[in-house]
Amino acid sequence: MLFSLGLIILFGILFGSFFERIKLPSLLGMLIAGIIIGPYGFNLIDKSVLNISGELRTFALVVILTRAGLNLDLDILRKVGISAILMCFLPATFEIFGIYLIAPKVLNISAIDSLILGAVLAAVSPAVVVPKMLKLIDEGYGRKSGIPDLIMAGASVDDIFVIVIFTALLSIRTGGSVSIFSIISIPISILLGILFGSILGNILSILFKKFNIINEKKILILLSISFVLLFFENTIKSTIPFSGLIAVMAFSASLKKKSESIARDLSKSFSSIWVFAEILLFVLVGASVNISYAFKLSYLPLIVIIFGLIFRAIGVNIAILKSDLNKKERLFTTISYMPKATVQAAISSIPLSMGISSGETILTVGVFAILFTAPIFAKLIDFSYKKLLIKD
Template sequence: MLISLSYIFLVGMFLSWICKKVELPGLLGMIFTGILLGPYCLGLIDSSLLNISSELRKIALIIILMRAGLNLDLSDLKRVGRPAILMCFVPACFEMIGMILLAPKLLGISLLDAAIMGSVVAAVSPAVIVPKMLQLMDEGYGTKESIPQLILAGASVDDVFVIVMFTAFLGLAQGESINILSFVNIPLSILTGIICGALLGKGFAIFFKKNHMRDTVKILILLSVAFILVTLEDALPIPFSGLIAIMFMGIFLQRNHSVASKRLSVKFNKLWVGAEVLLFVLVGACVNISYALKAGMMAILLIFGVLLFRMLGVFICLLKTSLSKTERLFCMIAYCPKATVQAAIGSVPLAAGLGCGQIVLTVAVLSILITAPLGAFMIEHTYKKLLKKNKD
């Protein structure tokens, strides 16, 4: 495992550096590292590491969501209002509708298979989006209009909604009936996650004010509690979103103890340097490139087609807002990248023995290969042109 980790970090950082030199997103080099070193190519990543790759990817996601929470101001989210709520589910719904309309014609699959495929592909990737939005907030682009905050908030909830939809469609394909309670669980899991995170954030703010300790110790405490929250998501008998709880823990810690939150945000930023490499290399290791090569032009056309539906959904969310045309265009571009959820659930229909499993996995793989680097590239090369910089 140790030699595998050395390959991951050395090759991943090197290829990331190469990509940045030619003005491509660094994560493209990391994903390619995973494909190259993974089990479907050179096989240089130890199987014991691959067996826990989902947990390692979740740790990286926890780190970046915690940092996002520490940098998000609730007053910004309140100012955004209605669009922030709509961004949590409307674009994903539009993308699933697009898949249901297009996939049967382009790939010759059934409506139910198209719904399953749509629920796999529709999730946006916080791992790609969150670091980019934090960069915009650091540089002051779009912050006056709360654009990075809007996209951050939507991306964190979008995944919860899509995974519930995926579970419902998968159950239907396996002969189960759709349980209305599973849809009721979406707002409940979000609400319980917010409440739990808010209480913990306030509690930690009081605790850190009264007890002097090194910031490194605070980081370890926060990460340990975050790991517990993610574990409780599957263990609790009530609907609960651990990832939303983690982000709101950071938000309320920042709200009640801003001095500590600024220092902790810097520490989490340093942790992200290593976590980012691990996350995207392991995402790449999940990609079976032979599936992508067999997909053909129809699958590629399908991905770009449903992305247009997603962008239309974002446009509708932003109607009657004060955002300019260029700012709305940026939001439509920034809300497209996919990676982590597709890597996590893309193979589930195949493992469940469904006839659509192979094609769902193929399209999931292609969506990562196309949208993650393309989305990161477009964000990086358009934000200075499309957004206003806050001079303050």
């Protein structure tokens, strides 16, 4: 197991650094590293590591959502108004619907499996978007309009909304049924997560101010609470709808609101942890990809992905219709809301592990989405932000 983890880290760093040198996202290099050393490549990763890959991917998701929460400016989000709320679910809903329309015809999968695929593809990637928006905040671009905060908050909640939808659809696919409770549980789980997380963030702020705790221990406290929240969600989900991931981001954002200096220090430390978490996340999802099956699907996944992105773009523009953003800012917001990576890496292999007939197709299309959208839209964000946004 230790040998496998060593290989994952070394290959992830090596390939990630190479892709950065050629001006492409490092996560693409990590994905390819996983394909090479995974069971469909040279088979160098021990099965014990692959068996816990789901938990390791969840850890990576917790790190990126905590980091996003620690950098949110809630006051700016309030100024953005209803658009901030709509960005959390409307683009993803449009994309899921678009994929539901196209996937059965192109990929020959069932309607329910198309909805599951839509939920996998519909999330925007915090791994790509959050670092880009933090860079904009540092340089002062779009800050007055609240664009970095709008995109960062929307992307984070969008991910959790999609994960909740994905979990509900999986339950239906594996023998569950649609009920009124399963429908209303989605907004209730989000609201309870925000409420519980906000209370927790206020308590943590008081404790961190009252007691002299070193930064490293604060990080361990935040991570431990995050894991407990996820355990709590799994324990009570059959009776009380509750989103642990929403609570994770909410207590981070609440902590930032109450103590900006503490949040700033913690955010820097979580940036370092993310370097490790990112390697685990993308190398392990690359290891899950069956290359021969990917070649069999050929260009068909790209048709589905592009069709879904068109619907997503429509959803973004409807969400910001009532905002004060100008045409250039709306275009930048649309571009920034397109990259896929983190959630696709975290959940695209779950249907396959559960024995769902379209599982391999869902995983392969999820990886295609990362390889196609992450480099293109990451480049477009870097290329366009100085041209489309106003520097404060």
